[in-house]
Amino acid sequence: MDKEIFDFFTTLIEKASGIAYGPSKEYLVESKLLELGQTLGYKNLNELYLKVKNQLSPALLNSIIDALTINETYFFRDTHPFEALKNKILPELFQKRTDKKISIWSAASSTGQEPYSVAMLLLEYFSYYLSSYEIKIWATDISLSSLKKAKEGIYNQIEVNRGLPVYFLLKYFKQKGSVWEIDERIKKMVKFDFLNLLEVDRKVHEKFDIILCRYVLIYFANSTKKKVWKDIWKCLKSGGYLILGGTELAPLEFPDMERRHIGKAIVFYKKE
Ligand SMILES: C[S@@+](CC[C@H](N)C(=O)[O-])C[C@H]1O[C@@H](n2cnc3c(N)ncnc32)[C@H](O)[C@@H]1O
Known part of the structure; x- marks a missing residue:
């Protein structure tokens, strides 16, 4: 993943939610963003990046937050x-x-x-x-x-x-x-x-x-x-x-x- 794109999205998500993705999580961030881009109909990561950089709507920000949060949970976790x-x-x-x-x-x-x-x-x-x-x-x-x-x-x-x-x-x-x-x-x-x-x-x-x-x-x-x-x-x-x-x-x-x-x-x- 292009470093500029990785830095852009990780800075955005950290400012918005506090979630801090370090460089070791590049693969994870990329796969989550690729999935989001596909769902939203973008041809590639660069297209999604340009859209977010130039026209970030509240709805798009929410979709990015949804994509980049880790929602793992289960009933009576840890007992x-x-x-x-x-x-x-x-x-x-x-x-x-x-x-x-x-x-x-x-x-x-x-x-x-x-x-x-x-x-x-x-x-x-x-x-x-x-x-x-x-x-x-x-x-x-x-x-x-x-x-x-x-x-x-x-x-x-x-x-x-x-x-x-x-x-x-x-x-x-x-x-x-x-x-x-x-x-x-x-x-x-x-x-x-x-x-x-x-x-x-x-x-x-x-x-x-x-x-x-x-x-x-x-x-x-x-x-x-x-x-x-x-x-x-x-x-x-x-x-x-x-x-x-x-x-x-x-x-x-x-x-x-x-x-x-x-x-x-x-x-x-x-x-x-
Ligand atoms: C791994 S889950 C943990 C869920 C549950 N507490 C548990 O222990 O099973 C983490 C949750 O934190 C939420 N989260 C992350 N950043 C947050 C923030 N800044 N404000 C509120 N919720 C946040 C995520 O959306 C996700 O649902």
């Missing part, structure tokens, strides 16, 4: 954080929150498997509380195509085979030909919105009891990672929990932050 939610975090919050409100934010929800896993957990194990508590599950992402799929709540066989216990599949999904649609009760528990994590400080004005920010900061450069982490930490209520991906480390520590081991999960607790 341990969901065990921690079930065995410790949610029971503790149900006890502690006397205003009877619990809010959860899946901050990079991709195609919905993460927030829907939380919703299934709540319905399966905490249904007793659901009638008297106001529970909010907010799920956000920068990829419009991922958000569309998440809202539809329809998954193919491979997707439901990844991480989802058969018991949950049979209980909370309906089979429709070759695909599975998530139960309306679960769908209704999650609100999906577009949100760029680079804009959390300007766009998110509420605080949450639980924030899941998993497998997204890993794609950002260090300075971006730290900024987003700081902004997200501000959105966590005292006594709340922030959860990263299983292999991720906290980019920064704060005085009111306490690393807690819950079972096999490591979570970040905001001191009260």
Whole structure:
């Protein structure tokens, strides 16, 4: 791939989303852009490049973001954080929150498997509380195509085979030909919105009891990672929990932050 074109697109995507593609990812970027160019009817990468350089519309930028984000996800990913939610975090919050409100934010929800896993957990194990508590599950992402799929709540066989216990599949999904649609009760528990994590400080004005920010900061450069982490930490209520991906480390520590081991999960607790 021409260096000028690679540099142009990687600078564009980093400015727009924070995702930093280094030179070792040239092949990946090229194949993703070639696929996008084909879908949009451009003859080659150079044609797409000239179009983007000279006439970048918001819709075209969204298509580039869709093409260059990595949307890999699956139900109950990593298992341990969901065990921690079930065995410790949610029971503790149900006890502690006397205003009877619990809010959860899946901050990079991709195609919905993460927030829907939380919703299934709540319905399966905490249904007793659901009638008297106001529970909010907010799920956000920068990829419009991922958000569309998440809202539809329809998954193919491979997707439901990844991480989802058969018991949950049979209980909370309906089979429709070759695909599975998530139960309306679960769908209704999650609100999906577009949100760029680079804009959390300007766009998110509420605080949450639980924030899941998993497998997204890993794609950002260090300075971006730290900024987003700081902004997200501000959105966590005292006594709340922030959860990263299983292999991720906290980019920064704060005085009111306490690393807690819950079972096999490591979570970040905001001191009260
Ligand atoms: C690998 S997926 C992780 C999904 C889920 N959290 C999980 O752990 O299974 C990363 C997601 O981050 C989203 N993403 C990347 N940059 C983002 C940004 N600046 N703002 C919001 N979402 C972003 C991508 O669109 C993608 O859906």
